[in-house]
Amino acid sequence: MIVVININLGNVGSILNMLKKIGVKACLSSRSEDIKKAEKMILPGVGSFDNALLNISELKLMDVINQKVLNDKTPILGICLGAQLMTRNSEEGSCPGFGWIDARTVRFNFDSNPFKLKVPHMGWNQVRQLKDSLLFRPSDEVEERRFYFVHSYHMICDNPADILTTSHYGFDFTSAFARENIYGVQFHPEKSHKYGMRLLQNFADL
Amino acid sequence: MMTTRVIPCLLLKGRGLVKTIRFKKPQYVGDPINAVRIFNDKEVDELVILDISATMEGRRPDFKLIEDIASEAFMPFGYGGGIRSLDDVRTLFKLGVEKVIINSYAVENPSFIGEVANIVGGQSVVISIDVKKNMFGKYEMFSQSGQKKAALDIEAFVALMQDMGAGELLVTSMDRDGGMMGYDTALIKKIAKLLDIPLIACGGAGKTADFLPAVQAGASAVAAGSMFVFHGRQRAVLISYPDQKIMKKVFAV
Numbered sequence: 132m133i134v135v136i137n138i139n140l141g142n143v144g145s146i147l148n149m150l151k152k153i154g155v156k157a158c159l160s161s162r163s164e165d166i167k168k169a170e171k172m173i174l175p176g177v178g179s180f181d182n183a184l185l186n187i188s189e190l191k192l193m194d195v196i197n198q199k200v201l202n203d204k205t206p207i208l209g210i211c212l213g214a215q216l217m218t219r220n221s222e223e224g225s226c227p228g229f230g231w232i233d234a235r236t237v238r239f240n241f242d243s244n245p246f247k248l249k250v251p252h253m254g255w256n257q258v259r260q261l262k263d264s265l266l267f268r269p270s271d272e273v274e275e276r277r278f279y280f281v282h283s284y285h286m287i288c289d290n291p292a293d294i295l296t297t298s299h300y301g302f303d304f305t306s307a308f309a310r311e312n313i314y315g316v317q318f319h320p321e322k323s324h325k326y327g328m329r330l331l332q333n334f335a336d337l
Numbered sequence: 338m339m340t341t342r343v344i345p346c347l348l349l350k351g352r353g354l355v356k357t358i359r360f361k362k363p364q365y366v367g368d369p370i371n372a373v374r375i376f377n378d379k380e381v382d383e384l385v386i387l388d389i390s391a392t393m394e395g396r397r398p399d400f401k402l403i404e405d406i407a408s409e410a411f412m413p414f415g416y417g418g419g420i421r422s423l424d425d426v427r428t429l430f431k432l433g434v435e436k437v438i439i440n441s442y443a444v445e446n447p448s449f450i451g452e453v454a455n456i457v458g459g460q461s462v463v464i465s466i467d468v469k470k471n472m473f474g475k476y477e478m479f480s481q482s483g484q485k486k487a488a489l490d491i492e493a494f495v496a497l498m499q500d501m502g503a504g505e506l507l508v509t510s511m512d513r514d515g516g517m518m519g520y521d522t523a524l525i526k527k528i529a530k531l532l533d534i535p536l537i538a539c540g541g542a543g544k545t546a547d548f549l550p551a552v553q554a555g556a557s558a559v560a561a562g563s564m565f566v567f568h569g570r571q572r573a574v575l576i577s578y579p580d581q582k583i584m585k586k587v588f589a590v
Contacts (some may be wrong), residue, residue, distance in 0.1 A: 144433030148408045178458055249535055249557060251460045251504070254342045255382055277340075279383075279413055281460045300339060322413045322435065324380045 133157040133335060134169035136196070138186045143175050146210070146321040153328050155335040163195040171334065172196075172205060176212030180236070180284075181224030183216055200231060204312045206337050211282060214308070214315025223284050231313050233289040234305070241301055248301045251283040256306075258296035258318070264309045265337055266295065271329045278318035278326055280306075285317065341588050342382040342558035343548065345565045345578065346539055347372060349388040349418065352402060356562050358515030360467070360483035363389070366566045366574045369402065373409045379578040381412055385438065385507070385560060387465070388418025389482045392441045397421070400428055407433030417465055426453050430461075438507060440465040441480040444487045447497055454502030462505075463537070464498045466491070468524060469511040476524060483511050495531055506532060507560065510540035517543025517563050522554040529555025545579050545587045552588065 135146055137159045150157040157173075160166065174196075176183055187193055199205045209217050218228045221236035228236070239250045258276045260267055267276065276296075285304040288294050295314075298306035307316045314334065320327030347369065348355050354372055355363035366372075369386065376384055386406060391398055398419045407414055416429055417438025426437050437457070443450050443464050454462050467479045468491065478487045478494065487494070495506060508528055510521040520541045529536045535557030542548065542561035551559050568575035579587070 144407060144431055145410075145414075145435070148433050149411055151408075152411065177461065249533070252339070253460065253505075253535060254339055254558070256339050281413075283460070319413075322411065324377065324411050327411065 132169065133171045133173060134165055135159045135173045135175060136166065136192070137161040138174075138176070138183055138190065138192075145319075146173060146175055149321045149328060149331060150335075153332050153335075155331065161190050161192065163192060166192065166195050166199060169199065169205060171337065172199065172207040173334075174207060174209040174213035174216065176210060176214075176216060178212060179223055180212065180215060180221040180228070181226045183212055184224070184226040184228070197229070200229075200313060206312045206334065207314065208334050209313075209315035210321070211317060211319060214317055215284060215286060217313060217315050218286055221284060232286075232293055232308055232310060232315065234286050234293070234308065236284050236286050238284050239301070244301050246301070251281055252285075252300045253281045254279070255323075256280050256298045256300065256318070258298050258306045259303075260296050261294050262292070262309075264295050264314075266307070266309060266314055266330055266333050268329075268333055271333070273326055273329065276326060278306075278316075278320065278323040280318045282317055286315070340382070340584065341548070341552055342537075343579070343584060344383045344385050344537065344558055344560040345376055345381055346385040346387065346560040346562050347566075348562065349386055349399075349402075350390045352399070354566075355389070356515060356566055357389075360511050360514055367576070370405055370409060372566075372576055373406050375576045376578065377409060377411055379576075380581070381578050383413040383415070383558075384410055385415045385417070387438065388416075391419025392481055393484065397425060398429065400432065403429065403434065404432045415463055417463070421449075423452060423456060426457060430457060436461045436463050436505075438463040438465050440467065441485075443498060444478075444480045444489065444494070447494075447501060450498055450501040450503055454504070459502040459504040459534075462503045463507050464495075464503045464505070465507040465509065466495070467509045467511050476527070479511065491528070492531055495528060499532060499534055503534060505535045505537060505557075507537045507539055513541030515563050516541055517567075519543065519547045520551040520554070520556075520559070522550050525551055525554040525556050545583060548587055549590070
């Protein structure tokens with residue numbers, strides 16, 4: 132059973148809708164008993180960095196999630212803000228992130244860019260895979276990998292080996308990372324048609 | 338590379354989809370759930386559904402129907418129509434709606450937009466404005482499904498909405514609605530230059546070649562209704578959407 136961690140933020144309905152569509156068992160919960168039993172976890176997130184972390188603290192889920200990820204090595208997928216929460220910190224807030232990945236989260240800044248790109252980065256963009264991962268499989272049968280993005284902040288990994296994909300918006304930024312059991316994607320697989328369905332299926336099949 | 342979003346914009350009246358011409362003569366074009374399934378198969382970039390009767394009938398959104406639509410929408414899905422409270426917004430998000438689209442109530446109570454942006458983030462708040470030229474050629478803004486002239490200056494209103502934290506602006510030309518003769522690029526240009534946030538152009542698209550001029554005028558995304566639900570001169574109802582290969586060519590300058 133995949134537990135979608137409910138931190139009272141964001142559009143969790145669409146993640147559950149897509150998991151149901153591909154026939155993956157999942158539940159939405161903010162109870163530590165459920166999280167303890169999870170075979171896999173999804174950390175969703177739309178909203179702000181501090182707000183999310185404060186909610187996690189208030190729900191008293193910090194320890195159980197850390198335990199599951201770092202000790203039990205339970206696979207976890209962070210989506211959008213959920214992925215950013217896995218970094219050390221964010222320019223969006225002052226709370227420390229989980230810090231499982233040596234990375235930081237910064238705001239898109241195009242002040243010195245002649246094209247003054249719009250922020251948030253919103254829409255469909257391609258991802259370029261930099262290393263092998265079970266999240267993207269050769270059997271996926273997609274001619275390209277494209278996903279829906281909507282975000283104003285992006286992640287910078289200290290360790291290039293953690294970068295799973297990059298995408299281009301003004302420059303190449305990390306659009307997914309993977310280290311051991313920890314996966315984070317900046318885009319929204321739950322809103323990305325078959326491309327997202329394949330990715331979530333692959334995560335469920337880990 | 339980022340691609341320009343091409344967004345089917347569907348109108349709900351009761352439980353059926355309709356298409357209007359200049360905001361009048363709603364013609365039934367089908368069942369919304371069925372349409373969403375087809376748009377899924379066609380991998381549309383994003384979907385907008387506007388309930389054009391909610392505000393007029395003084396009712397809240399039809400949450401049951403929206404839930405059914407959202408459970409089939411595996412693309413970003415924006416809903417507008419009858420949204421007047423933070424509870425409405427919270428309910429819509431729980432159902433799987435990505436973006437709330439607000440028109441009439443933004444005119445009545447502009448500070449509501451700030452409250453919505455605070456709870457869901459500006460990227461999920463779309464302000465919709467319906468614009469018509471008066472007989473002197475001056476653009477005027479309308480609310481309540483185009484029924485009521487808003488006694489507001491468009492430029493000031495748009496700036497206010499952006500300040501309140503709105504994430505996008507959906508600009509519909511009432512004059513071009515259903516005409517399939519191309520977007521009002523002058524209108525797009527006039528409003529886009531006031532904005533830092535993305536502008537979605539709507540009203541008038543008849544063919545894929547109409548998209549690029551709208552983008553060149555300053556639109557970040559293009560929306561269309563008739564072009565995706567009608568086929569041929571007889572306007573037979575047939576849902577369609579250009580495939581990715583065509584779209585790439587359309588936007589290649």
